[in-house]
Amino acid sequence: MGKEKEIETQKSGWVTGLKAEFAKIIWPTKEQLAKETTAVVIASVILGVIIALLDFVIQYGVDFLVGL
Numbered sequence: 001m002g003k004e005k006e007i008e009t010q011k012s013g014w015v016t017g018l019k020a021e022f023a024k025i026i027w028p029t030k031e032q033l034a035k036e037t038t039a040v041v042i043a044s045v046i047l048g049v050i051i052a053l054l055d056f057v058i059q060y061g062v063d064f065l066v067g068l
Helices: 002-024 030-067
Strands: none
16 A cells, blocks of 8 residues: 555656646747747758759769769
8 A cells, every 4th residue: 555655646746846847838929939930941941942952063063074
């Protein structure tokens, strides 16, 4: 019986700790979330374009060297 009570105490302590940690979370506002999402999408598009351009240039260079 002592083990069951100890396990129940551990579970309730864990839940209490979890609630305390969730209380510390600072959730972003809708405006912040929109701005950060926009920034991520723009950065992803820019990096995608850069990678595509590099791929094109490298492919063109390899084709040119193979054709020599």
